[in-house]
Every structure is written in structure tokens, then in C-alpha cells.
Amino acid sequence: MKISDCMKKKVISSKPDTTVLEAARLLIKYHIGSLPVVNEDCQLVGLVRIRDFMTLVLPDFVKLMENLDFVHDFGAVEDDIPDAELLNSPIKEIMREPISVDESAGLNRAIALLQDHKMNDLPVVDGSNHLVGIASYVDIGVALMSNWQLQ
Amino acid sequence: MWPIIISSTIFIISLVLIFSEKLNRTITAMIGAVCMVVFGMLFHFYGEDQAAATIDFNTLGLLLGMMIIVSLLEPTGFFQFLAVKVGKVSGGDPAKLLVLLGAITTLVSMFLDNVTTVVLIAPVTILICEILGLNSQPYLMAEALLSNTGGVATLVGDPPNILIGSATGFTFLDFLTHSLPIVIFVWFTALAILFFLFRKELAQKPSDLEALTELNAKDALKDSRSAKKVIVVIFVMIVLFLLEEFLEIRPALIALGGCAVALVWTRPAIQETLKRVQWDVLIFFGALFIMIGGMQAAGVFDALVNLAVHLKSLPTVVLGLILLWVVAILSMIVDNVPITIALIPVIHGLGAAGIPVSALWWALVFGAGFGGNGTIIGSTANIVVSSLSEKTRNPITPMLWSKRGLPVMIGTTLVSSLLYVLFFSFLSR
Numbered sequence: 363m364k365i366s367d368c369m370k371k372k373v374i375s376s377k378p379d380t381t382v383l384e385a386a387r388l389l390i391k392y393h394i395g396s397l398p399v400v401n402e403d404c405q406l407v408g409l410v411r412i413r414d415f416m417t418l419v420l421p422d423f424v425k426l427m428e429n430l431d432f433v434h435d436f437g438a439v440e441d442d443i444p445d446a447e448l449l450n451s452p453i454k455e456i457m458r459e460p461i462s463v464d465e466s467a468g469l470n471r472a473i474a475l476l477q478d479h480k481m482n483d484l485p486v487v488d489g490s491n492h493l494v495g496i497a498s499y500v501d502i503g504v505a506l507m508s509n510w511q512l513q
Numbered sequence: 514m515w516p517i518i519i520s521s522t523i524f525i526i527s528l529v530l531i532f533s534e535k536l537n538r539t540i541t542a543m544i545g546a547v548c549m550v551v552f553g554m555l556f557h558f559y560g561e562d563q564a565a566a567t568i569d570f571n572t573l574g575l576l577l578g579m580m581i582i583v584s585l586l587e588p589t590g591f592f593q594f595l596a597v598k599v600g601k602v603s604g605g606d607p608a609k610l611l612v613l614l615g616a617i618t619t620l621v622s623m624f625l626d627n628v629t630t631v632v633l634i635a636p637v638t639i640l641i642c643e644i645l646g647l648n649s650q651p652y653l654m655a656e657a658l659l660s661n662t663g664g665v666a667t668l669v670g671d672p673p674n675i676l677i678g679s680a681t682g683f684t685f686l687d688f689l690t691h692s693l694p695i696v697i698f699v700w701f702t703a704l705a706i707l708f709f710l711f712r713k714e715l716a717q718k719p720s721d722l723e724a725l726t727e728l729n730a731k732d733a734l735k736d737s738r739s740a741k742k743v744i745v746v747i748f749v750m751i752v753l754f755l756l757e758e759f760l761e762i763r764p765a766l767i768a769l770g771g772c773a774v775a776l777v778w779t780r781p782a783i784q785e786t787l788k789r790v791q792w793d794v795l796i797f798f799g800a801l802f803i804m805i806g807g808m809q810a811a812g813v814f815d816a817l818v819n820l821a822v823h824l825k826s827l828p829t830v831v832l833g834l835i836l837l838w839v840v841a842i843l844s845m846i847v848d849n850v851p852i853t854i855a856l857i858p859v860i861h862g863l864g865a866a867g868i869p870v871s872a873l874w875w876a877l878v879f880g881a882g883f884g885g886n887g888t889i890i891g892s893t894a895n896i897v898v899s900s901l902s903e904k905t906r907n908p909i910t911p912m913l914w915s916k917r918g919l920p921v922m923i924g925t926t927l928v929s930s931l932l933y934v935l936f937f938s939f940l941s942r
Contacts, residue, residue: 365671381904386551389655397891420645421640421643421904422551422639422882422906423636423639423640423643424639425904426635426636426639426640426901427636427637427640428591429590429593429733429735431732431733432597432728432729432730432731432732432733433592433640433644433727433728434728434729435644435721435724435727435728436644436718436724437643437644437645437646437721437722437723437724437725438643438644438645438719439644439646439722440721440724456580501579
């Protein structure tokens, strides 16, 4: 099976100039965790993940400490929200280099990429880097497992 | 004359490179050491065997031993445990929090490497401040400034002390009798200055006290069994340090012996433990010894001593004060380790020329120790807290340091000068 057989073909994406807040609203509206960023020609130029949004609100100490088991109440930082300047900045400032696969890629390669880069969704592109679909870990995993049988 | 010019040029270029931060200090020192040996061989003033003999293995052994001990204690969560504990004891009162965090960091760093102590306690400090809704700047700066100050009190508290102890034979006990009493005064001076400079921030009311009581110190201590074992070993080591003269052993043996026992007792994954040792610091020291050895072989220090001998007519107390301030000001901008290593042969030379130098060594201890507080790059602890704070909403900037750290450095150096004069006859013994 190829990645194009299990991917979702309708992809919610955004433009590089979309603001952080607008992008966040898209994630909320469609209840999704990854947002591919495409240019005017629909070519994939970036990816933002819900993780990237979360680092905007997580307290500073979370990045600095390995063990947080002893912190039972986050107190004053529990209800922090990003400031207006950050929410108004374009998404291209927080997006990362996209990891993607060609539509002809196999499922094992796709799942290995997700594992390697600690991602949940994998954008799929055609030969000229146009975004043609997106496959989640669950989409690919389920497709892979459907071949399983007792021999 | 050429050897003197060449060797000093190599050393000065290295210092400038370290100061400019264009090149990492360990890499700079290694290149400097290699140049020193190569040019020494070309101009016949220095050689390979001489270079190898300049490395002070007492200093390196003591540093390595203490580093391994710390790297055993690091993953147990002991440092985090201490910080959480004192945070809870403070009850969220900003003034109490500052004193307690500053005091615990000082106390630990008097016996263990203060960079590691600050690296591990500072993130918990940021955590406590954030959940309380406080600005973390005063607490982080207090930890760096107070632990730098406190480290002056003991033989193992600060690398310059280890160097001076090894060069002079000053024991752990000598530091407790000569340095500790002065450091206690200076420490409280630093605390008082911090209270005054940060009075606005310390008047801030914490917004969520309940979160502090919800912190669980015991959960922070991930491996209490290993922590207990290592702490027992540290206590035994301190007792042995005190008995050093009576037992006729060097501190390096005690430190390496202590870490050998701790390793057998805790059986850690040794490669992980050794990875946490600051090898770059050890190589930096080794390379500096080789560089300074080259200058000594070239006759740089003899020439300096010949110049300094003219100061013989000055009362020794004035000479001491000049040394203290010159070293303090130099330590603000350059690493205090190369300064200390370079001044050791000079002071030895002055001693050989008949100047009473006992008190000069203490001037070097105080100058190198308190001077580093003056700038954001003056000590590694300063660099650590400011770079950690860069990732937070209240970053510590060089500007802030010059407004809050520099007054502390000036105040503490003044008070230590005063005490130096008052206790001069005792320090001369």
C-alpha cells in the first residue's frame, strides 16, 4: 500500500502570513493537531504543530527542568495566555521546516519519519512539492495493521 | 629578551581571545599551550618535558575528584530537593525566599562546585518564582553573587583557592580560619546591598501562595539512597580535609579517594557519570599551566618580580591592597583562573626576594573571589544564571548586571579591603 491510499485528501492549511491567533482558531475549529503552511502555488513551505503553540504558553521552567513530578500546582502561570504581539505575529515566525513524503512513498517509511521526528501528522506532496494530502499516525498505523493475519 | 616577548605575546593574545569570546576558552588555551611549546623549542626556552612537568596534578586531582562527586549527586535530585525545601520554608515571602535560596546555594557551593550548584538550583528558582508570580531576577542574581562570595571561604569552594592552596600549602583549615570569618562579613554585606538594590522587586506580593505548598520536595529527590550515600562520603571528605595536615596527605588524594569510595558504594553507570564531569575545565587548567610554565621558563616572571621588588619600600599592607584591587578588577573582565595561575609565580618570586608574602596570598584569594561579581561574564555562575534567564520573561541583561551586580562587587571588595587591613597581622601569619 502507498501513503496516497490512506491519506486524507482534504487538507486544512494556512498561508505564511496567517497570524498565530488565526492559525490557532483553525486548529480549534477543525479539532486538528497539525497545520501545513503553503505558498500561493499550494507548495508546502512549513508546518506548525499544536506542540509549537503549546510552547508559547508553557511556563519557562518546563523547558529548563527534566523532572516536574513534584510540581502539583502551576499557580500563577496556570492561566497564562500569549500576549497580543505574539498572537498577531505571522505563523511563518513559529513554523518549522516541513517534513513530508512523496505520494508514492510506502507506509513503513512514512511511519519511520513520524517516529523519528516525533510528529503526529505527515504532509504528503507530489513531484513538484504541491500539498496533496496529510496522513496521521493513526491513518498510517491502522492501514499497516490491516494487513496483519495469522500465517 | 625574545623568549620574554614571544611567551608574553602568546599569553596576552590568548587572554584577549578568551575575553572577546571569539573562541571558546578551552580551545584558546590549548592553542596557546601548543604555541608556547613549539615557540619554546624553536627559541630554546621551553621543551616538551618541561611543559609536562608544569601541570599541577594536585589541582587537577582535587578538581576531578570534586567534579565526580558532584556528578554522582546531580542525577539524584538532591539540589532540586534543597531548593524546593527552602522555597517552602520561606512561605512565599520574597525577602525570606531570597535569603534562604541565597544561603543554601552558598552553603552547598562552599563544598561543591558552584557552577553545578547554580545550574541545578536556578531552574527550580525560576519555577518557584513563576508559580508564585514573582520576577526571578533578584533571586537568580542573589544565587550567583552570594555563591561566588561564599566560595571564597573554603579551599574547595573556588578554583583559584584550589590553585593557591596547592601552590602555598594552605590547608582546608587555613581557609576556615583566615578566609571564612572575613567572608561571613562580606556575605552579609552583599546580602544587604542586594536587599537595597532589589527593594522594589522584593516588595512584590506573591499572587499564588497555595501552589507553593503543593510542591512536594520528596518527589524532587528521585534517588534518595544514592543521595544519602554521596552526602555521607562528602562529610567524611570534609573531616579528612580538616585533618589533612595531621594525616600528612594532600587534598587531591582525599577527593579522589572519596569519589572512589562513592563510586563503589553507589555503582552508577560510570560512562554517564563521567560525561557530566567538566573535562573542558580540566583541559583549560592543564593548558594554562603549560602556557604559564612557558612564560616562567622564558623569564617573564623573574623580570616582573625584579620590577615589583622596587615596591619593597611600600608597606606590605599597601602592596596587599593594590594586589587585591588589581586582581578584582582584572577578574571582572578576564577569567580569574589564568590571572591566579599567572600571579602565583610572581608572588613566589617576591617571597624569594625577601618580601613577606603570606598576606599577599590572601589578597589574591579575595581579589579573585569577589572581583568576578562585577560583570555578567565575571564568573561562570553569572553566565549560567543570565543564560538560563534569557529563556524566561525576565531576562538578566548585562545592563541589569552593571546596575545590580557591580555595586555588590564594589561593596564587597571595599568591605574585604577594610577587614584585610584590620586583620592584616593575623593574615600575615
